[in-house]
Amino acid sequence: MMTHVKESSVPSRILVRGTNWVGDTVMSxxxxxxxxxxxxxxxxxxxxxxxxxxxxxxxxxxxxxVSFDSTAGGPLKRSLTMSxxxxxxxxxxxxxxxxxxxxxxxxxxxxxxxxxxYPTDVRGxxxxxxxxxxxxxxxxxxxxxxxxxxxxxxxxxxxxCTRNGLPDCSxxxxxxxxxxxxxxxxxxxxxxxxxxxxxxxxxSEAKRWPANHFAALxxxxxxxxxxxxxxxxxxxxxxxxxxxxxxMRTRRAANLAGRGNLLTSMGMMNLSELxxxxxxxxxxxxxxxxxxxxxxxxxxxxxxxAPYGPAxxxxxxxxxxAPCRYFKCPLPDHPCMTVIEPAAVFAKVREIVRDRETxxxxxxxxx
Numbered sequence: 312m313m314t315h316v317k318e319s320s321v322p323s324r325i326l327v328r329g330t331n332w333v334g335d336t337v338m339s340x341x342x343x344x345x346x347x348x349x350x351x352x353x354x355x356x357x358x359x360x361x362x363x364x365x366x367x368x369x370x371x372x373x374x375x376x377v378s379f380d381s382t383a384g385g386p387l388k389r390s391l392t393m394s395x396x397x398x399x400x401x402x403x404x405x406x407x408x409x410x411x412x413x414x415x416x417x418x419x420x421x422x423x424x425x426x427x428x429y430p431t432d433v434r435g436x437x438x439x440x441x442x443x444x445x446x447x448x449x450x451x452x453x454x455x456x457x458x459x460x461x462x463x464x465x466x467x468x469x470x471x472c473t474r475n476g477l478p479d480c481s482x483x484x485x486x487x488x489x490x491x492x493x494x495x496x497x498x499x500x501x502x503x504x505x506x507x508x509x510x511x512x513x514x515s516e517a518k519r520w521p522a523n524h525f526a527a528l529x530x531x532x533x534x535x536x537x538x539x540x541x542x543x544x545x546x547x548x549x550x551x552x553x554x555x556x557x558x559m560r561t562r563r564a565a566n567l568a569g570r571g572n573l574l575t576s577m578g579m580m581n582l583s584e585l586x587x588x589x590x591x592x593x594x595x596x597x598x599x600x601x602x603x604x605x606x607x608x609x610x611x612x613x614x615x616x617a618p619y620g621p622a623x624x625x626x627x628x629x630x631x632x633a634p635c636r637y638f639k640c641p642l643p644d645h646p647c648m649t650v651i652e653p654a655a656v657f658a659k660v661r662e663i664v665r666d667r668e669t670x671x672x673x674x675x676x677x678x
Contacts, residue, residue: 321468322353322403322425326377328414329359329367332514333573333592335453336363337599338619339408340370341478342457346406347372349461349470356400358393365574366599369482386413394420406464408457412437427464440467453615454478480619481601484574484581491571492578496541499565505539506532506660507579507586507602509593510555511548511568516639517610518590520648522551526558527653528587533561535657538584543576543593544568580604585663587656594618605659609647610635626651626659 327346330336336359346355354374357367361378368376377396379389390413398421405418407428415434418426427440435441448459458478465472496505510525512518529540542552546569556564567579576593577600580586586597586604590611597604598620606618609628617625630647640648 321350324400324402324404325350325353325355326397326400326402326405326418326423327355327357327373328405328407328409328418328428329357329363330409331360331363333363333366334595334616334618336366337480337592337595338453338616339457340480340482340599341454342408342461343367343370343372344479345458345461345465345474348473349465349468356402358397362573365572366482366596369484369574369599371483389413390417390420393417397421397423406460407438408460428460440464451615452617452619454480454619456615477621478619480595480598482577482599484578484600488574488578489582491575492582495567495571495575496565496579496582499541499567499570501539501541501565503539503582504536504584505541505582507541507543507583507588507597509543509586509588509591511544511551511593512589512591513545513547514591515610515637517635517637517645517648520589520607520609520651521645522555523558524649524651524653524656526555528656529555529564530560531653531657532660533563538563540564541579541583542566542568543579577602585660587660590617594623598623603663605656605663607648607651607656609633609645609651610637610640624659624663626656 330339356375356377357373358377364376364378367373394417402423404425405423407414410431412432412434415426415437419437425440426438428438428442429444430438430441442460442463448456462472508525508529532538532540549566549568552566552568556566577596580597580600580602583602586602588594588604588606590606590608594604594606595618598618603622604618605624607626610633612634613625628647628651633647
């Protein structure tokens with residue numbers, strides 16, 4: 312049964328606490344879009360780490376963004392500082408996509424009257440609108456975890472859900488961003504067709520497909536498909552990529568890790584034939600960029616947090632010790648990842664692109 316709320320009681324100033332990681336942020340984008348449908352006339356401010364602001368801004372949803380340095384001070388200091396910032400903006404409602412106690416405590420300290428979210432992390436008493444975290448929601452993909460929040464809000468404020476089809480995790484890549492991406496590629500000597508390879512993973516070395524496998528795959532792509540390879544990642548992964556490129560036979564490759572901002576990297580993904588990534592934020596960025604993406608899984612399983620979309624594909628390595636939560640594999644041969652041979656990944660690549668024109672026929676240079 313839908314609850315109808317008077318128009319005057321619909322919040323006019325809304326704060327949305329976004330998530331702290333790229334992958335979680337991409338998976339929350341369908342809920343972000345739904346929020347605007349529920350509150351078309353409200354002023355919506357997002358509160359999230361500074362590095363994720365461009366990604367959320369690309370949705371066109373935020374009217375304002377409050378960002379922060381996630382490494383500055385401890386939880387108490389951050390809460391006290393941010394609560395003062397938020398209280399000055401006089402929000403009517405806070406929507407907590409993030410699950411942490413800290414965000415609920417901060418909004419309570421800021422005096423925001425409606426604080427909506429799942430009662431996780433012992434924060435139930437701090438919420439004024441507790442959203443039931445049902446077994447049905449827990450068993451679905453994480454995209455629906457965030458949509459469960461907006462579905463509840465829609466019902467609470469009298470907005471019938473009109474969502475149909477698959478939830479959309481993509482954002483608009485502006486022409487200016489694509490032009491910047493083309494400029495970077497051209498300066499590195501990269502012409503179409505090209506593949507994007509993302510061999511790093513900041514939050515877990517165990518998630519990394521072996522560097523020598525990435526090198527072998529890059530050679531196969533270059534020799535069998537007459538394609539170039541672009542390596543992407545954060546600045547700290549540049550040395551990893553240099554090591555991979557040094558062991559390659561071919562030289563149709565470029566290390567563009569850290570060379571562009573987040574949106575420029577997504578622009579390159581959008582222009583590529585396919586993105587091949589470890590289970591990390593890069594794979595989700597590819598989905599947001601409307602690129603095809605193949606994600607290699609080993610110590611983790613795709614499940615509820617795999618990149619979500621019709622152009623997202625996975626390869627799962629199996630081992631008796633997987634899945635695990637190790638940051639670095641304690642075994643010398645890293646079996647769940649080494650079992651996935653470069654030839655198997657290439658076979659999957661051919662399967663993904665086979666319905667398109669022959670990749671090797673796409674030889675136009677990037678202007």
